[in-house]
Amino acid sequence: MAMDLTVNGVRHSVDVTPDTPLLWVIRDHLGLTGTKFSCGIAQCGACTLHIDGKPVRSCSVPVSAAVGKTVTTIEGLSADVTHPVQLAWIELDVPQCGYCQSGMIMNVVALLNRRPNPTDAEIDAQITNACRCSTYHRIRQAIRLAASRISTGGRTL
Amino acid sequence: MSDNDRTQQELSRRDFLSTTATAAGALVIGFWMPARAQGQTVNPDGAAWSNESAADEVNAWVVVAPDDTVTVRIAQTELGQGVWTSNAMIVADELQCDWSKVRPQYASANRDAREMAPKWTLNVMGKGATDPSGGGEPEFGTRDRTGVTGIPDSLYRRMRTNAAASVKDGRYYLQLAGAEARERLLLAAAKTWAVPVDEVSSANSIITHRPTGRTVTYGKVASLAAQTPHPNPERIRIKPPSEWTLMGTEQKNLDVPLKVSGKTVYGIDVKLPGMKWAAVKSCPVYGGKVKSYDFERIRKQPGVISAVEFPIPDPSLIRGRTFGGGVAVIADSWYQAKTAIDQMPIEWDVPPQYAALNTAAIRAKLIAALGEPGNVHVNLGDCNDAFSGAAKIVDATYSVPYLPRARMEPGNATVLVTDDRVDIWIGDQSPQETRYSASRITGIPETNVYVHLCHLGGGYGRNGNGPQAEQAIYIANKNRGTPIHLLWTREEDFINTTYRSIGVARLRAALDNDGWPIAIEVRTATDAEAPGATAGFDVAPRYFAPNYRFSIHSARFHIPVGTRRGVGAPAQHFYRESFMDELAHATGKDPYLYRRELIARTNLPYKADMIKALDMAAEMSGWGTPLRQGTARAIALEERGAEDGHHATISAQVHTVSISKQGEVRLLRVDVAHDEGFGLVNPLTVKKQIEGQIVWFYNDVMYQECNVTEGRIAENNFDTFQLSRIKEDPPQINIAFFKTGHWLDGMGHDRGTSIQSGIADAVFQITGKRYRDLPLRNHDLTWS
Numbered sequence: 001m002a003m004d005l006t007v008n009g010v011r012h013s014v015d016v017t018p019d020t021p022l023l024w025v026i027r028d029h030l031g032l033t034g035t036k037f038s039c040g041i042a043q044c045g046a047c048t049l050h051i052d053g054k055p056v057r058s059c060s061v062p063v064s065a066a067v068g069k070t071v072t073t074i075e076g077l078s079a080d081v082t083h084p085v086q087l088a089w090i091e092l093d094v095p096q097c098g099y100c101q102s103g104m105i106m107n108v109v110a111l112l113n114r115r116p117n118p119t120d121a122e123i124d125a126q127i128t129n130a131c132r133c134s135t136y137h138r139i140r141q142a143i144r145l146a147a148s149r150i151s152t153g154g155r156t157l
Numbered sequence: 158m159s160d161n162d163r164t165q166q167e168l169s170r171r172d173f174l175s176t177t178a179t180a181a182g183a184l185v186i187g188f189w190m191p192a193r194a195q196g197q198t199v200n201p202d203g204a205a206w207s208n209e210s211a212a213d214e215v216n217a218w219v220v221v222a223p224d225d226t227v228t229v230r231i232a233q234t235e236l237g238q239g240v241w242t243s244n245a246m247i248v249a250d251e252l253q254c255d256w257s258k259v260r261p262q263y264a265s266a267n268r269d270a271r272e273m274a275p276k277w278t279l280n281v282m283g284k285g286a287t288d289p290s291g292g293g294e295p296e297f298g299t300r301d302r303t304g305v306t307g308i309p310d311s312l313y314r315r316m317r318t319n320a321a322a323s324v325k326d327g328r329y330y331l332q333l334a335g336a337e338a339r340e341r342l343l344l345a346a347a348k349t350w351a352v353p354v355d356e357v358s359s360a361n362s363i364i365t366h367r368p369t370g371r372t373v374t375y376g377k378v379a380s381l382a383a384q385t386p387h388p389n390p391e392r393i394r395i396k397p398p399s400e401w402t403l404m405g406t407e408q409k410n411l412d413v414p415l416k417v418s419g420k421t422v423y424g425i426d427v428k429l430p431g432m433k434w435a436a437v438k439s440c441p442v443y444g445g446k447v448k449s450y451d452f453e454r455i456r457k458q459p460g461v462i463s464a465v466e467f468p469i470p471d472p473s474l475i476r477g478r479t480f481g482g483g484v485a486v487i488a489d490s491w492y493q494a495k496t497a498i499d500q501m502p503i504e505w506d507v508p509p510q511y512a513a514l515n516t517a518a519i520r521a522k523l524i525a526a527l528g529e530p531g532n533v534h535v536n537l538g539d540c541n542d543a544f545s546g547a548a549k550i551v552d553a554t555y556s557v558p559y560l561p562r563a564r565m566e567p568g569n570a571t572v573l574v575t576d577d578r579v580d581i582w583i584g585d586q587s588p589q590e591t592r593y594s595a596s597r598i599t600g601i602p603e604t605n606v607y608v609h610l611c612h613l614g615g616g617y618g619r620n621g622n623g624p625q626a627e628q629a630i631y632i633a634n635k636n637r638g639t640p641i642h643l644l645w646t647r648e649e650d651f652i653n654t655t656y657r658s659i660g661v662a663r664l665r666a667a668l669d670n671d672g673w674p675i676a677i678e679v680r681t682a683t684d685a686e687a688p689g690a691t692a693g694f695d696v697a698p699r700y701f702a703p704n705y706r707f708s709i710h711s712a713r714f715h716i717p718v719g720t721r722r723g724v725g726a727p728a729q730h731f732y733r734e735s736f737m738d739e740l741a742h743a744t745g746k747d748p749y750l751y752r753r754e755l756i757a758r759t760n761l762p763y764k765a766d767m768i769k770a771l772d773m774a775a776e777m778s779g780w781g782t783p784l785r786q787g788t789a790r791a792i793a794l795e796e797r798g799a800e801d802g803h804h805a806t807i808s809a810q811v812h813t814v815s816i817s818k819q820g821e822v823r824l825l826r827v828d829v830a831h832d833e834g835f836g837l838v839n840p841l842t843v844k845k846q847i848e849g850q851i852v853w854f855y856n857d858v859m860y861q862e863c864n865v866t867e868g869r870i871a872e873n874n875f876d877t878f879q880l881s882r883i884k885e886d887p888p889q890i891n892i893a894f895f896k897t898g899h900w901l902d903g904m905g906h907d908r909g910t911s912i913q914s915g916i917a918d919a920v921f922q923i924t925g926k927r928y929r930d931l932p933l934r935n936h937d938l939t940w941s
Contacts, residue, residue: 017459020492021492024490024491024492028490028491028492029490031428032419033419033422033425033426033428034418034419034420035419036423036425036565036566036614037425037567037644038565038566038567038614038647038875039647039874039875040646040647040874041647041874041875041876043874043875043876044565044875044880046565073419074418074419075418075419077418078418081414081417081418086417086418089413089417090409090413090414090417093409093410093413093841093845094413094417095237095410095413095416095417096237096238096239096845096846096849097236097237097564097565097566097612097613097614097615097616098237098412098413098415098416098417098421098612098614099423099564099565099566099614099615100565100614101416101417102419105417120888123883124882124883124884125884127882127883128882128883129882130565130875130880130881130882131565132563132564132565132615132617132853132880133237133615133849133853134848134849134850134851134852134853134856134881134886135845135848135849136852136881136882136883136885136886137848137852137886137887137890138845138848139883140883140886
């Protein structure tokens, strides 16, 4: 069945069953492999992307839920790795294995879009993605750095 | 133009240096943005990668392009430990090249099967672990053709990524490789100018003829250097740490720009023309296999192509471990294959002796084993005599559960078998062994096996990779000509991994009237196959007792056990350091000063370093200053190799922990004093490893366990197997390094183990309750 999607500003039509998880359409049919599979049950957040700007765990969202909406993946965050969150991640050398970081970054971007200067409690409540290398210490520092850049530099996300 | 050429050009175009002004404008970040494909991408013909060629290389590790770009071949797998950066730093420091132009690339495991290592890499120079100008004392320093007990003589020597040994074992020959290449570049420049080579020198990729001031860059003489053999490679010396210029500085990891933009190619991301996907189900009871399955029930489902039953993977190919047999369904996409196999009826042939086994029975058997004679590893003095004359006896039994690594990337491999060649794309910590497996399973010689390394989405113990390659090779061999990408579900990943063994330990101490041990007896019990069973207790007690006995008791279970982060140290450090806390409390002594005094009484070779670590950590933490009610500090020693005068890594940590009356634990602060030996290659990577391991072991002490029910592992996804999140990361982590007089015994491994005893002791200090079995979430931590 043809599903019409807009992903990172590009319109696609894919022929899949409507209950196929969005994750697998993004990875297999559109070839955008930055979004990761890990648990398959919406526990870990490695598959986080945005639908209409809101973070979702795409392993557990059917592709039909994204039809007619705007999907953004890590590949669509910036063309040249210049998003303030990406730059903060590079500056603080956040990733270790890196496998969870696409989903982590997408969730952080969604948080900063909503709360440009989040409190620690807001970070704790919203950033529930799992990182097995436990890079959390630098993640929190990088969120702070990105937030300060956004507020002082005026760059919108 | 061939497809290969076209791909190479595309790669070059996509390989760019991005220099970006930050929003604040003051700071300019420059970083190399590697092409997605650099050393990782499949060429269109699905065959050789860009790194298989020996053309124009100065030596097997170093290629210098005309534009001065330096490619450094990395024979270890990047899995978050930073080896792509640290190994490149080792080569680049000796090469004296421009670090901003260094590009790591995976070494070819196929060339490793075809070529022998240069003679100058074969023997470690220097006088062992305490000689700063030598090559240290590699863990796998002995030469062994098979690579099993030592290091092979094949081109890239040791391609394994394990035992925290990537820097420790490879440093000397990687330094030699950088130095050999530098000296040949200098020879080429001298030849070009017709001057004596001792009149030229280099820095930052620029060669200077000192008498005239003429210069030339590496890139201009590289092809001549490639044809200029070193006349006397045995005479090459390596830089001691006092001469390092790049090593020892904090360098950001070279692949981070890829990792923040979704461009890193992990094994799961590999896609080939004509590739099909395989979802598998393995017998969840180890040693079991398929009795029957009904493919007809799913044959007509969308995308489904075929099913392949596979036997129990040959244990001799996977370090002796027995997993289950199973069945794979092959389909056009993975989700189709997974959906179909979920609906396919499968009956298992489960070994009856395992079918009723559960955790309680396994633990009871280990507890019973503690009472048996066991295997006595150390017996100093006469413990029995000392116990009969003790003023006080402290006796404690501890226990830890089975634990998997649960890396974030589920196991996977992509394999193409044709009549005379095997290609495997995989995140793999033992490519040489996988090459051998491929040859054994397909009958195709190892020289025709190409293992194309991908980054791994987490490592934490080589054994835990399980039979991902062996299953995929078997299935692809039944579908010759079609590339098969096997991918486990999270649940399959839990089945197909090795586990840190369940363990129990009984520690007894006989104390004198002043509270000092006159005897310590340690009995540990794990699965007989569990690696690392001697860690922390072998040779001599770390905390002095004139009479000391250490015995290992074991039983054999069917759960496959293997190396998980820290191997034996996490469990044994938990036992040992918890027991020291218990002794200190039982005798009314300060746990820091009690440990300090007992280390001072030993003759251990690195006791001064251990005392230094304790003193530094205590001072950093404000040890002894008042804390609020409900908050406590605990200290512990972490050591690897403290007993025998070889390599060692020594650290101490103080944990400041609060517990609410409702029993909520919060790790507030960790102060870490850490051995840097003669020098750390990349201190930034070491700090990152320490930070990560703190939360890793927080997970272990608070949450994680796997139980056995009806012969199978009960917890098989992140809903039942809990992972810590950012809210549990301690707000404050302070790390300080101190120099010592030995080479380090590795990093990325067993630091942070002391979180376990630290939190357990904080629970005791705050609530008055002493829990000796992990994880602590199983216990009541409330207090009033």
